[in-house]
Amino acid sequence: MTLSFFIQVFVNGLMLGLTYVLIASGFSLIYGIMRLLNFAHGEFYMLGAFATYLLCEHLGVNYFAALILSMVIIAALGVVVYRFFFRPFRDQHDPSLVIALAIAMLIGGLGLLIFGEKDKSVSPVFSGVIKVFGATLSQERMVVILMAIFLMVALTLYIKFSKTGQAMRAVAQDREAAALQGIGVDSTFTLCMAISSALAGAAGALLAPLFFVNPFLGMHAVLKALVVVVIGGLGSIPGAIAGGLLLGFVESFGNTFLGDITEILGFIMVMIVLLFRPQGLFGHG
Amino acid sequence: MGKRGLTYLTPMVALVAVPAFTQDPYLLNLLITTGIWSTSVWGVRVIMSTGQLTLGHAAYMAVGAYASTLLTMKVGLSFWLAFPLAGLISSFIALLIGYPTLRIKGVYFSIITFAFAEIIRLIIVHWPSLLGGFGGIANIPAPSSIFSISFTSRIPFYYLILGISLLTYLVMVRVDKSRIGKIFSSIHESDTLAESIGINIMKYKVTAFCLGCFFAGLSGSFYAHYFNFTSPEFFTIWQSIYCLIFAIVGGAGSVWGPPLGSLFMTLVPELLRVAREYEPVIYAIILILIMFLLPGGLITLPDRLRGKQKKVH
Amino acid sequence: MMRPFRKSFWNRVSILGIIFVLGVFFPPLYAAQKEFKIGAIFPLSGRGATWGMAAQKAITVKQKEVNARGGLKVGGDTYKIEIVWEDDKYNAASGRMAAEKLVNRDRVKFILGSQSSAVILAVQPISEPNKILFLVNSYAKEVLAPDKPYTFRMVLTSNEILQGMYPWMTKTYPNLKNVALVEPNDATGWSIEKDCKRIAEQNRLQIGFSQFYERGTSDFYPLLNKLLVAKPDFVDFTGAAPGDQALIVKQLRELGYKGKTFAGTTIDPTDFCKIAGVQNAEGHISNTHDLLGAYTTEGQKKYYDDYIAIYGKPFDPVTPKYHTYLDILVQAIEKSGSLDPTKVKDVMEKIDEWLTIFGPAKFGGKEYYGIKRQIITPVYISEMINGNLVNRGTMMPSPP
Numbered sequence: 002m003t004l005s006f007f008i009q010v011f012v013n014g015l016m017l018g019l020t021y022v023l024i025a026s027g028f029s030l031i032y033g034i035m036r037l038l039n040f041a042h043g044e045f046y047m048l049g050a051f052a053t054y055l056l057c058e059h060l061g062v063n064y065f066a067a068l069i070l071s072m073v074i075i076a077a078l079g080v081v082v083y084r085f086f087f088r089p090f091r092d093q094h095d096p097s098l099v100i101a102l103a104i105a106m107l108i109g110g111l112g113l114l115i116f117g118e119k120d121k122s123v124s125p126v127f128s129g130v131i132k133v134f135g136a137t138l139s140q141e142r143m144v145v146i147l148m149a150i151f152l153m154v155a156l157t158l159y160i161k162f163s164k165t166g167q168a169m170r171a172v173a174q175d176r177e178a179a180a181l182q183g184i185g186v187d188s189t190f191t192l193c194m195a196i197s198s199a200l201a202g203a204a205g206a207l208l209a210p211l212f213f214v215n216p217f218l219g220m221h222a223v224l225k226a227l228v229v230v231v232i233g234g235l236g237s238i239p240g241a242i243a244g245g246l247l248l249g250f251v252e253s254f255g256n257t258f259l260g261d262i263t264e265i266l267g268f269i270m271v272m273i274v275l276l277f278r279p280q281g282l283f284g285h286g
Numbered sequence: 287m288g289k290r291g292l293t294y295l296t297p298m299v300a301l302v303a304v305p306a307f308t309q310d311p312y313l314l315n316l317l318i319t320t321g322i323w324s325t326s327v328w329g330v331r332v333i334m335s336t337g338q339l340t341l342g343h344a345a346y347m348a349v350g351a352y353a354s355t356l357l358t359m360k361v362g363l364s365f366w367l368a369f370p371l372a373g374l375i376s377s378f379i380a381l382l383i384g385y386p387t388l389r390i391k392g393v394y395f396s397i398i399t400f401a402f403a404e405i406i407r408l409i410i411v412h413w414p415s416l417l418g419g420f421g422g423i424a425n426i427p428a429p430s431s432i433f434s435i436s437f438t439s440r441i442p443f444y445y446l447i448l449g450i451s452l453l454t455y456l457v458m459v460r461v462d463k464s465r466i467g468k469i470f471s472s473i474h475e476s477d478t479l480a481e482s483i484g485i486n487i488m489k490y491k492v493t494a495f496c497l498g499c500f501f502a503g504l505s506g507s508f509y510a511h512y513f514n515f516t517s518p519e520f521f522t523i524w525q526s527i528y529c530l531i532f533a534i535v536g537g538a539g540s541v542w543g544p545p546l547g548s549l550f551m552t553l554v555p556e557l558l559r560v561a562r563e564y565e566p567v568i569y570a571i572i573l574i575l576i577m578f579l580l581p582g583g584l585i586t587l588p589d590r591l592r593g594k595q596k597k598v599h
Numbered sequence: 600m601m602r603p604f605r606k607s608f609w610n611r612v613s614i615l616g617i618i619f620v621l622g623v624f625f626p627p628l629y630a631a632q633k634e635f636k637i638g639a640i641f642p643l644s645g646r647g648a649t650w651g652m653a654a655q656k657a658i659t660v661k662q663k664e665v666n667a668r669g670g671l672k673v674g675g676d677t678y679k680i681e682i683v684w685e686d687d688k689y690n691a692a693s694g695r696m697a698a699e700k701l702v703n704r705d706r707v708k709f710i711l712g713s714q715s716s717a718v719i720l721a722v723q724p725i726s727e728p729n730k731i732l733f734l735v736n737s738y739a740k741e742v743l744a745p746d747k748p749y750t751f752r753m754v755l756t757s758n759e760i761l762q763g764m765y766p767w768m769t770k771t772y773p774n775l776k777n778v779a780l781v782e783p784n785d786a787t788g789w790s791i792e793k794d795c796k797r798i799a800e801q802n803r804l805q806i807g808f809s810q811f812y813e814r815g816t817s818d819f820y821p822l823l824n825k826l827l828v829a830k831p832d833f834v835d836f837t838g839a840a841p842g843d844q845a846l847i848v849k850q851l852r853e854l855g856y857k858g859k860t861f862a863g864t865t866i867d868p869t870d871f872c873k874i875a876g877v878q879n880a881e882g883h884i885s886n887t888h889d890l891l892g893a894y895t896t897e898g899q900k901k902y903y904d905d906y907i908a909i910y911g912k913p914f915d916p917v918t919p920k921y922h923t924y925l926d927i928l929v930q931a932i933e934k935s936g937s938l939d940p941t942k943v944k945d946v947m948e949k950i951d952e953w954l955t956i957f958g959p960a961k962f963g964g965k966e967y968y969g970i971k972r973q974i975i976t977p978v979y980i981s982e983m984i985n986g987n988l989v990n991r992g993t994m995m996p997s998p999p
Contacts, residue, residue: 006824006828010824013824014821017820017821020818090581095339096581100573102573103573104570106567106573107567107571110567111567113566113644113645114563118652120870120874122874130855137853137854139853212818212842213817213842213846221814221815227400235394258825260810261784261810264784265404265405265408272401272402275394275397276386276390296613312703315696411784420716421739421789424741513721513724514724515720515724517717517720517721519690519691520690520691522690542609555696559700562643562684563644563686565686566644566645588608591608
């Protein structure tokens with residue numbers, strides 16, 4: 002096994018990890034600020050992919066415009082779902098769990114009814130492969146990697162430095178104290194939901210041309226997101242990044258060297274993290 | 287139980303008398319399925335009563351199902367021995383898992399139960415020589431004849447699960463009313479407070495967890511011998527989620543919640559068969575409606591009709 | 600403890616509930632008019648819906664054809680075929696509940712069913728003792744057994760398909776020595792992998808690599824990275840879902856793989872090339888064939904026309920293989936002159952040749968399964984050239 006083989010393992014891990022980061026970051030954001038495990042998050046990812054598919058393949062929109070439009074559409078959808086379904090149960094723990102699951106079932110079911118069961122495809126914008134220190138990476142993957150890094154940097158900067166971002170962190174830390182300071186909890190939640198859904202939509206839009214689009218993408222995505230945010234720390238964006246990359250590298254390494262036992266590795270990592278450091282790598286207790 | 291117990295005689299008599307009116311195997315199957323889920327969901331409820339939401343209950347049903355299957359088919363035990371053993375094995379595994387994990391609270395506990403459930407399912411899948419792998423284990427024998435009643439038709443199965451459900455109900459009522467039950471709910475309300483008055487909360491949380499998983503094991507064992515077939519596909523994360531949904535939809539506040547939730551959620555997909563491809567969507571809508579109208583679960587229906595608002599956790 | 604209002608409330612609800620349930624679920628008492636009800640359990644939602652709906656389309660085409668000519672001719676009567684479709688959601692518990700309803704409520708005596716072995720294995724404890732003819736698909740060997748005489752498999756499995764395709768591969772590409780296997784980590788994948796290994800070895804091919812992937816995976820780079828080290832002459836991913844197959848082909852080519860890609864299963868060439876990329880898909884070998892191409896028959900042309908008449912374009916090339924379900928059942932019933940499943944089963948056992956749209960077919964499998972219940976229809980091989988399926992060969996697998 003040559004050096005380029007190992008570099009390929011690393012590059013594969015990076016790619017896989019960043020796709021997980023894209024999907025998990027919004028999930029983590031919602032939990033951190035709203036204390037809600039949004040099981041419908043995976044369905045927003047699926048809808049982002051479908052929005053891009055419809056815009057590009059049926060309306061002939063340029064891919065990058067479709068990417069931005071998809072983010073906006075899914076963000077709006079997220080706000081609607083929050084306002085009508087999540088907000089009424091904001092302080093009720095058990096019903097909000099059932100609601101999140103029911104919304105996931107609803108969107109998944111509607112997706113199948115509306116779009117049909119066949120796999121759809123979004124025409125790739127970039128073709129060809131490039132060599133990175135001997136490892137192969139397709140151009141479209143390179144674009145996804147760069148976009149993912151860009152989005153994560155933008156998100157982190159936003160949360161850290163913008164006023165609304167700081168408001169979100171305040172609400173995440175202590176909801177009542179933030180409210181006493183005059184921060185609108187509801188508007189913060191709405192914004193959080195919008196950003197999170199936009200991120201899910203972006204993930205769907207970015208990955209659609211690479212893979213395929215069907216109504217069943219949601220469940221797998223949300224389970225991966227759950228694993229990532231648990232390892233990284235529920236509610237922490239750096240945690241989602243670290244957790245996503247870690248899972249990506251572990252799976253790349255595992256699938257290359259350990260075979261199909263890899264499927265169990267993610268869950269074992271979750272168990273270990275929860276037993277010894279339940280708040281995750283970057284979480285706050 | 288005393289005098290109050292007799293007031294519940296009407297539904298009991300009705301349930302016992304059902305086979306006298308109809309032997310329709312389809313209807314009996316629905317009631318039997320309801321019974322299986324009720325038993326398991328009562329387990330979920332007792333765990334919830336200490337404030338822990340379990341997202342891995344199906345794994346303990348799986349342990350019960352496979353334990354019972356192996357004990358009857360490989361070790362040659364009678365079902366009547368294997369059945370309670372299956373429950374005990376489930377609760378033993380719950381004990382092993384419970385001790386390290388129950389000190390974790392809230393959502394983290396739920397996630398760890400989910401992770402463990404997946405690990406159990408993957409172990410079953412990756413041990414095909416013993417546990418049948420994906421194909422599962424077929425030709426599981428029905429319970430052997432007892433008191434000269436043989437389990438060739440559905441009716442003995444019906445009475446068996448009725449008996450098991452009744453047993454589970456009685457245990458749960460007893461637990462609710464007893465000192466242990468009150469300690470459970472005090473831990474649910476505030477475990478720091480309970481600890482401060484000297485309660486060993488870990489001991490009680492583990493007890494509740496093991497008790498809940500015992501009944502999951504029993505229901506799994508019955509499931510295997512009733513269907514004559516078991517497979518890891520019966521015990522996925524979705525089954526665990528359904529257990530939790532049944533508990534919440536029925537209403538975790540009352541011992542009648544689990545059977546009500548199980549009955550309702552078993553009937554709904556059957557009634558929705560006419561909706562064909564719209565069934566998943568309508569099912570989801572019904573769940574949402576119930577949460578909006580009855581956040582405390584179906585058991586709060588009479589209260590809501592009278593205009594009372596119940597405080598929901 | 601319940602206060603009086605609540606207690607009487609629940610008493611009233613229970614009584615109403617019991618009346619409602621008994622009323623709804625009591626078996627209907629009307630006598631069936633000259634209508635023949637068949638049950639069908641397929642994955643119509645969720646994962647697996649692609650295959651379930653493909654089967655539904657093909658079966659419906661046959662159903663409409665028979666009903667258009669008046670119906671099923673049994674004895675002196677004609678019966679319109681009515682199919683009760685149930686969704687098994689590709690899981691055994693739902694499939695079992697669906698079977699309960701079909702057998703005990705709809706009182707069907709014939710069930711067409713599922714692609715999931717788990718569903719079939721869960722349904723057989725009801726169908727076999729009740730002597731219900733169960734015509735199935737799926738890949739697992741255990742589905743057919745001597746103690747299950749009422750179950751027949753109506754579609755080829757990887758066992759038969761690969762026994763046709765692997766010899767063709769070694770004959771057409773004599774330098775092939777080394778095959779890599781990629782399968783999903785589920786029941787189908789495991790069954791198929793066993794068949795691939797066995798049949799590859801029978802054809803003196805070496806298994807250079809074999810690994811299962813987690814269902815839901817879209818990024819195969821980590822797995823393919825290792826696969827390519829084995830330098831396989833061809834890669835076989837028969838058990839993978841159609842979308843996954845296209846992705847594996849695409850990613851193999853991106854990573855520089857130059858050998859043959861192969862899958863012993865049917866694909867829709869348009870969807871496949873869209874996802875994989877036309878150039879990447881070039882040379883892919885599969886068990887599909889162009890229905891109107893070199894191996895066409897009158898039956899296949901008619902199926903094509905009937906399909907387009909009902910569903911419009913584009914034609915779904917995955918559907919034709921499911922036509923045998925109803926086609927053979929109709930023939931068997933009319934030949935036996937009876938609607939009794941036992942008599943129909945006997946006819947299906949006795950008759951040595953059936954006419955299907957693919958030409959003559961028969962049931963075989965006595966040696967491999969222990970009972971002659973596996974249909975044997977022609978295996979087709981085609982290669983993807985420039986986005987189109989080009990037929991390369993056909994053979995009848997020798998019934999094991």
